[in-house]
Amino acid sequence: MFSDLLRILKELFSGLEKVKSISDDAQRLKAHVQIFSTYFVLKDMTEDALRLMNSCGWDPVNYIGSLKDEDLKPYLSVCDGILREQGARLYVLQQAIFSDSCLAFKDYELQKRLREIIGHKSDRVRTLHGAASGLVINAMLPTCETPEDRIELMLSMSGVDPDAVNAKEIEIEIREFESLLTRYKEYAEQLVEPSSLIKVIEKARSNANG
DSSP states (O other), X not given: OHHHHHHHHHHHHHHGGGGGGOOOHHHHHHHHHHHHHHHHHHHHXXXXXXXXXXXXXXXXXXXXXXXXXXXXXXXXXXXXXXXXXXXXXXXXXXXXXXXXXXXXXXXXXXXXXXXXHXXXXXXXXXXXXXXXXXXXXXXXXXXXXXXXXXXXXXXXXXXXXGGGOOHHHHHHHHHHHHHHHHHXXXXXXXXXXXXXXXXXXXXXXXXXXX
C-alpha cells in the first residue's frame, strides 16, 4: 500500500504550485485547508502503520503465530481497530482528492494519473482501492475469524503478498514516504500567509479527523 501512497504523494506534491494561481482569497484559503487535510490523513496512516508493524517486530506471520491464546485475542483486537481506521482513512483520502469541491488538486491530468495509481479500473490484483475495500468491508461485516485472516489484512495495508513478505522493503517504503510527507508539509506551509497558518491547520486537522 505504501508504494502506491508514495506515488500519490509525489503527484500531489507536483500539483501544489498550481494553488498559487487561484486568485480568489477565499477559494485559495479553502485549497490550503484541503492540502493540509490530505497531509494529516496521510500522516495518521503512516503513524498507525508503523505502530502496527512495530508491535509485531515487522514480522506479523511469525509474531502472531507465536502468541499464546490469552495474549492472542487482545492483540488481534488492537490490530482490528487500527485496520478499521486505515480503511476509513483511505476512503477519506480518495474523497478529498476526487470530490467536486476539491480545489487544491483540480487538474484533469493530475486526477487521471491519481486514478490510475489508486486502481479503480485496474487489472492488478492488489490495488489501493482494493485494500481500502477489504479493510472497510471487514469493519462492516467482520470476516476475520482467525489469526491468518488478520495477517492477510495487515499485509494488504502494505500491498504485499503474504507469501512474499519483505519487511525491510516495507520499512524502506514507509520511511521514504515519511520523508516526502515532511517535505510536502514544509512546502505547503510556505504557500500560506503566516497570519492564516494556524487557522488553516486547525481546520484541516478537524477535517482529517472526520
